[in-house]
Amino acid sequence: MQSRLFHKLSRLLSLALFIGVVSHSQAAKRPNFLWVLSEDNSVHYLNLYGDKLGVMPAVEKLAANGIVFENAFSCAPVCSVARTTLATGIYAPRGGFQYHRKSKPANLPKGFTPWTQNLQAAGYYTSNNSKTDYNITASVKEAWNESSRKASWRNRPSKDTPFFHMQTFTTTHESSLHFNENTLNNEKTETSPQDVWVAPYHPDTPTFRYTYARYHDRHKMVDKQIGDLVNRLKQDGLLEDTFIFYFGDHGGVLPRGKGYAYESGLHVPLVVRIPENFKHLVDHQRGSRTEGFVEFVDFGPTVLHLAGVTISKLIDGKPFLGPDISAAELAKRNEAFGYADRMDEKYDHVRSLRVGKYHYIRNYTGFYPDGLQNNYRYKMLAFEEWRQLWKQGKLNATQSQFFNARPPEQLFDVEADPHEVNDLSGDPKHAAKLKELRAKLTAKVTSLNDLSFYPESVQVDESLGDPIAYGRQHSQEIARVAGIANAACLPFKQAQSKLKQALNSKNEWDRYWGLTSCATLGKEAKSLADDARKSLTHDNRMVRLRAAEFLGVIGAEDPRPALKGILEETASADEALLAFQAVVRFNDFEPKYPFDMSKLQMKPLGGEVGRRLEYLVGDPRKNPKGRKKKK
Numbered sequence: 001m002q003s004r005l006f007h008k009l010s011r012l013l014s015l016a017l018f019i020g021v022v023s024h025s026q027a028a029k030r031p032n033f034l035w036v037l038s039e040d041n042s043v044h045y046l047n048l049y050g051d052k053l054g055v056m057p058a059v060e061k062l063a064a065n066g067i068v069f070e071n072a073f074s075c076a077p078v079c080s081v082a083r084t085t086l087a088t089g090i091y092a093p094r095g096g097f098q099y100h101r102k103s104k105p106a107n108l109p110k111g112f113t114p115w116t117q118n119l120q121a122a123g124y125y126t127s128n129n130s131k132t133d134y135n136i137t138a139s140v141k142e143a144w145n146e147s148s149r150k151a152s153w154r155n156r157p158s159k160d161t162p163f164f165h166m167q168t169f170t171t172t173h174e175s176s177l178h179f180n181e182n183t184l185n186n187e188k189t190e191t192s193p194q195d196v197w198v199a200p201y202h203p204d205t206p207t208f209r210y211t212y213a214r215y216h217d218r219h220k221m222v223d224k225q226i227g228d229l230v231n232r233l234k235q236d237g238l239l240e241d242t243f244i245f246y247f248g249d250h251g252g253v254l255p256r257g258k259g260y261a262y263e264s265g266l267h268v269p270l271v272v273r274i275p276e277n278f279k280h281l282v283d284h285q286r287g288s289r290t291e292g293f294v295e296f297v298d299f300g301p302t303v304l305h306l307a308g309v310t311i312s313k314l315i316d317g318k319p320f321l322g323p324d325i326s327a328a329e330l331a332k333r334n335e336a337f338g339y340a341d342r343m344d345e346k347y348d349h350v351r352s353l354r355v356g357k358y359h360y361i362r363n364y365t366g367f368y369p370d371g372l373q374n375n376y377r378y379k380m381l382a383f384e385e386w387r388q389l390w391k392q393g394k395l396n397a398t399q400s401q402f403f404n405a406r407p408p409e410q411l412f413d414v415e416a417d418p419h420e421v422n423d424l425s426g427d428p429k430h431a432a433k434l435k436e437l438r439a440k441l442t443a444k445v446t447s448l449n450d451l452s453f454y455p456e457s458v459q460v461d462e463s464l465g466d467p468i469a470y471g472r473q474h475s476q477e478i479a480r481v482a483g484i485a486n487a488a489c490l491p492f493k494q495a496q497s498k499l500k501q502a503l504n505s506k507n508e509w510d511r512y513w514g515l516t517s518c519a520t521l522g523k524e525a526k527s528l529a530d531d532a533r534k535s536l537t538h539d540n541r542m543v544r545l546r547a548a549e550f551l552g553v554i555g556a557e558d559p560r561p562a563l564k565g566i567l568e569e570t571a572s573a574d575e576a577l578l579a580f581q582a583v584v585r586f587n588d589f590e591p592k593y594p595f596d597m598s599k600l601q602m603k604p605l606g607g608e609v610g611r612r613l614e615y616l617v618g619d620p621r622k623n624p625k626g627r628k629k630k631k
Helices: 002-028 057-064 079-088 115-121 181-186 206-235 276-281 296-307 327-331 381-391 397-403 428-447 456-463 467-473 475-489 492-503 508-537 541-553 560-569 573-588 609-617
Strands: 032-038 066-073 125-129 163-169 242-248 267-273 288-295 335-340 350-355 358-363 409-413
Touching (some): 032 206, 057 066, 057 206, 066 335, 079 296, 115 296, 206 242, 288 296, 288 327, 288 335, 350 428, 381 397, 428 475, 456 467, 475 508, 492 508, 508 541, 541 560, 541 573, 560 573, 573 609
Parallel strands (some): 032 163, 125 163
Antiparallel strands (some): 066 267, 242 267, 335 350, 350 358, 358 409
């Protein structure tokens, strides 16, 4: 009897010890992370956010076991800038990687690495399948244990190794809408073109309806891919150990989406599935929604926080899930910062601030219309048709906005006007809100030492070795020229004195921004034309460019001699690209100054210059100097 009792007690003790070991093992276990990205998707095309045609069962199943974020923003409306923002947690204009199709990659600060390396140092296996497209010099091999089309969490060294895996699906990419007339006329879509909604800024034509329908079809295809990926995780017994983030890599690809700092380009879907075994780390119920604002700079810090890994002080973002972060605290977050600079060959300089229901957009070079030629955009039939209808005078005022010069600042009430077609910046009822948000955005760009206050050519020559340090060293100058730029937001009588002083300044960047502000104000600033003419012979070619643009916009001076001189003189592809921007603007928009490319004798240059030559004179490979062949 005593022997059997002893044996029974021994077994109970062993079982208790085993349970204790298992419990300790579970307590020591760390969560895995799976990021699933679908390219070129804004919130406007998903059933989760109100589009009945955008049913995505796999994503909706993730949402049923997680959190839907009503206000997630990509910071940038294009992939390379958005992805580098994700990879670093740093705002691109501070880090010097804000241009899509970089002329030169930017260095990260000494000692700072993509945060996935911090995960590696903490014992995580990191893998990426497979898009990178970064604008920084940091090695992809260092950022990931594996980055390839074969990369998977299944390749980690042991089943006990925690992982972070990033999977990108290109199914909804812009190129999927680069179909031809034959496809349009003969290939039916699963989604009926008659059932789609059409944004008020788009013309309601069969081409646009077919494009919308095809885009919805691509969402169904990518949803199946997402479901298959999640099922693989489930088959491996890892589903309830893994936080799954599903989101778009930036906004949607229909015209005026990708590349533009409107809601359609920045506001992305985000769903985070909460695993059963780590739900204690998150103060949210499964199946809930939050209106708290989150940005791409926050995504990396959130993973690090959930994994218990230290977050670098150089990171701009802050975690939005994890220990000590309550649902109530997240719900109070109501700001998101956005930026749009160069897209391929097309320059812009836009900053945006979403605060609650208001979206404030600052167009620093608003004298360039949104609809300025961008070769890749205009491969889409809908884009090209939109422009043709505008040229033919067949669009209403709302549909024509895309091809008009933009005001220096815009203000939209996104709740009342989700497609941002009713600009409130000139409404006296919103004057106080406009002034408040202008001040907030100015404080943001100056605190970041936003490098776009210098032309890209200057950044390439001077700042990309250590952009953040360069910004700190030039912080006073950046703040000063930001103030000159803001003169464009004031009534001209209030701005005149400051602009006149800037146009006669010995500081080249004061002049540059005085001229830029004058070009934005247009004919309001016509009285400063004589002051501007003094800059047509300035030593700095970019100051000359801005003078030519201003004088051309107001019809006071033919800009072509100055533009031709800059293009023939420069050996910088970046300077040439900025000058070609003006050439295209004056070729295509009023007041017009058609440019005779046959008389241009410029140095062969690389970079994105070829795209401009392709548009202006044909295939640059056959004609590298940009001159028409004599017949």
